[in-house]
Amino acid sequence: MPRNTVIKTRLRNGLTVVLKSVHTAPVASFWVWYRVGSRHERTGRTGSSHWVEHMQFKGTAAFPADSVERAVSRVGGMWNAMTWIDWTAYFETMPAEQIDLALQLEADRMVNSRYTKKDVQSERTVIISERQGSENQPTFLLSEEVQAAAFRVHPYHHEVLGDQVDIETMTRADLYAHYRAHYVPNNAIVVAVGDFKTTPMLKRIRALFGAVPKRDDPGLFVRPEPNQRGERRVHLEGEGQTAYLQAAYHAPAATDPDFFPMIVLDSILAGASSFNLFGGGISNKTSRLYRALVLTELAAGFSGNLAATVDPYLYSITCAVRADSALQKVEAALDEEMDRAMATPPAEEELAKAKKQARAMFAYSAESVSNLGFWYGFAEILDEYTWFTTYLDRLDAVTAADVQRVAQLVLTAANRTVGHYIPNDG
Numbered sequence: 001m002p003r004n005t006v007i008k009t010r011l012r013n014g015l016t017v018v019l020k021s022v023h024t025a026p027v028a029s030f031w032v033w034y035r036v037g038s039r040h041e042r043t044g045r046t047g048s049s050h051w052v053e054h055m056q057f058k059g060t061a062a063f064p065a066d067s068v069e070r071a072v073s074r075v076g077g078m079w080n081a082m083t084w085i086d087w088t089a090y091f092e093t094m095p096a097e098q099i100d101l102a103l104q105l106e107a108d109r110m111v112n113s114r115y116t117k118k119d120v121q122s123e124r125t126v127i128i129s130e131r132q133g134s135e136n137q138p139t140f141l142l143s144e145e146v147q148a149a150a151f152r153v154h155p156y157h158h159e160v161l162g163d164q165v166d167i168e169t170m171t172r173a174d175l176y177a178h179y180r181a182h183y184v185p186n187n188a189i190v191v192a193v194g195d196f197k198t199t200p201m202l203k204r205i206r207a208l209f210g211a212v213p214k215r216d217d218p219g220l221f222v223r224p225e226p227n228q229r230g231e232r233r234v235h236l237e238g239e240g241q242t243a244y245l246q247a248a249y250h251a252p253a254a255t256d257p258d259f260f261p262m263i264v265l266d267s268i269l270a271g272a273s274s275f276n277l278f279g280g281g282i283s284n285k286t287s288r289l290y291r292a293l294v295l296t297e298l299a300a301g302f303s304g305n306l307a308a309t310v311d312p313y314l315y316s317i318t319c320a321v322r323a324d325s326a327l328q329k330v331e332a333a334l335d336e337e338m339d340r341a342m343a344t345p346p347a348e349e350e351l352a353k354a355k356k357q358a359r360a361m362f363a364y365s366a367e368s369v370s371n372l373g374f375w376y377g378f379a380e381i382l383d384e385y386t387w388f389t390t391y392l393d394r395l396d397a398v399t400a401a402d403v404q405r406v407a408q409l410v411l412t413a414a415n416r417t418v419g420h421y422i423p424n425d426g
Contacts, residue, residue, distance in 0.1 A: 006376070006385060007198050013214040014186025017205055018376045018385055020193045022369055028194025029093040029373035030102040032110070033381055035189075035218075036182035037086045038160045039311070042221050047162015048170060048178045050083040051127055055175060056090065057081070058119045060112040063105050071101060078370075082277060083160055086310045087381045093370045096195035100204065106190075107208035110183055120172040128168070131161050138240050138421045139318060145234045146248045146419040150314055154225035184215040191377040194369040225250075225312070232417040237424055242300070243321040244421040245330050249410050251315035254308035254382040260394045261402035262306060262315065262410065267354035268346055268403070269337065270304025270317060276365035276374050282357060288340075289317065292333050298325045308382060315410060327420050341407040345400035358395055 007019040037049050059065035072079050077094030079102070092102035134140040144159050151157035161167075190209065192201055228250060252258040266273055271284025284290050284304070293299040302319040319330050346354070365371055379388035409415075 006389070007202065008385060009202070011185065011206060011210050013210060013212060014184075015209050015212070016189040016380060017202065018189065018191045018380060019198050019201055020191075020372060020376060021196060021198055022193055022372065023195050025369075026096045026195050027093065027369055028096040028099040028192065028196055029091060029369040030099055030106065031089060031091040031189075031191040031193075031373040031377045032106045033087055033089045033189040033191065033377040034182055035086075035187050035381060036088055036178075037084050038158060038162070039085050039155045040182070040218070040221055041155060041158070041162070044166055045170060045174060045178065046158045046166045047127065047160070048166075048175060049088055049182075050160050050162065051123060051167070051170070052175055052179050052183075053081050053083045053088050053090075054123045054127065055115055055119065055179070056109055056113050058114050058116070058123075060108050060114060062108050062112065068105060085156055085160060085313075087378075089374075089377060091370065091373055093368075093373075099192070099194070099196065103204055103208050107212065110185070110188070110209070110212055113179065113183075115172055115176045115179065117172050120175060124167060124170075127161070128164065131164055131167060134161060136239075138236075138238055138242065138244055138423070139246075141238060142234075142236055142244050142246050142419045142421045143316070143318070145236055146246050146316070146417050147314065149232045149234050149419075150228075150248050150250065150417040151225055153223045154311065155221055155223065156225070156309075156311065156313060180215075181218045184218070185209060185212045186214050187218055189377050189380045191373050191380075193372040193376065222311070228415055231413045234417065234419045235422070236419065237422045239425065240423040241323070241425045243327050243423055244419075245319045245321060245327055245334070246316055246419040246421075247331075247334060247416050248314040248316040248419075249416045250312055251306065251410055252406075253310060253312045254387065256312070258402075258406045258409065259308070261398050261406040263358055263395060264351065264354050264398045265341065265403050265407055265410075266304055266306040266315065267358045268350060269341065270302070272354075272358040272361040273304060273306040274361050274365055275308045275378070276371060282361055282364070286353070286357075288337050289334070292337050293319060293330060296333065297322060298330050298333055308378075310382060327422075331418070335413075338407075338411040342404070342411055345404040348400065351398075351400050351403065355395060355398070359392060362391060362395075 075098045079092040081090040271287045299319040305316045375388045376385045379385045
């Protein structure tokens with residue numbers, strides 16, 4: 001097979017397999033992605049995808065939890081998992097000659113994970129603590145309220161952690177049913193990147209995963225969000241001394257042609273967002289909002305967040321208001337920049353700089369086999385792995401007119417939800 005080629009195939013049981021040989025170092029990364037996240041959860045079961053992720057580390061008969069941890073650590077490897085709104089992913093990055101352990105482990109826990117009542121109860125305590133710890137952060141509380149207000153119908157409306165009442169009341173049977181429904185080969189993507197030969201790797205994946213029986217496709221709980229008919233607002237009060245402002249605009253899905261102009265617009269306004277959870281950040285000090293909010297001493301800091309998602313999600317700006325400033329002043333300055341983006345296309349020099357920053361963010365997030373394993377699986381969740389491999393070409397094709405057009409579609413007041421957090425101690 002040609003070098004540097006991505007190999008994609010589908011096993012008879014429906015499992016998607018993506019392989020990419022990279023021989024720069026004797027390391028390999030193995031990923032299993034499941035098309036299940038918080039968007040697939042019904043009321044009463046919110047947080048179940050995240051909780052199932054925790055349970056997957058409780059071990060199987062063949063791979064008790066402690067023994068796997070020791071085995072991976074002993075060879076200098078790492079393993080972890082993550083749950084988000086559209087997906088759940090598991091990975092191991094190890095010396096290439098040891099990567100078969102990852103294949104064995106993931107094939108086994110796709111089917112044989114233990115869900116003992118004792119483990120369920122202990123993780124309930126852990127997740128409630130995680131939830132309560134997040135609630136100590138004003139930005140979490142504000143984002144949760146804004147997200148819930150922005151999505152009245154679509155299941156994007158709740159946090160990945162879930163609502164505490166659901167964490168408190170879900171049973172072992174609820175979690176196990178969620179696991180068995182979604183952790184099936186026809187709902188999964190296997191990705192291997194690193195120092196291996198493609199043909200033996202594919203043969204081994206077929207041997208381990210091909211025997212896992214195909215099951216009924218999980219019923220996806222997705223209710224399209226109707227168009228928003230006017231600005232929505234939420235007002236929170238809580239502990240702390242800092243006020244916060246968040247403005248969240250309904251934004252295109254990752255497969256929408258307008259998504260790449262949105263990437264450039266984000267880079268101009270707030271500095272480029274990273275879509276890879278392993279990717280590092282870059283400074284936003286050259287962005288319009290930094291100049292308008294921070295250099296003017298209205299805000300102590302701010303962040304922008306554009307997410308690549310299966311369905312249309314949110315583009316959000318979050319600002320920490322200075323003690324000697326006011327929420328209303330920060331919001332007025334933010335509105336001025338939004339109006340400017342809608343009224344006038346960016347100059348060619350600014351457009352080129354924004355693209356350069358977005359390319360740099362992309363490059364930083366694709367430097368290692370773990371990064372690449374994330375990207376190939378993530379792109380398959382969104383669409384196809386080619387969403388990743390054609391990323392730069394589509395970014396370069398964005399024009400100034402595209403940026404202004406998308407700004408006019410996204411940045412209107414009627415398309416946003418605004419949240420204010422007022423500190424009790426302020």
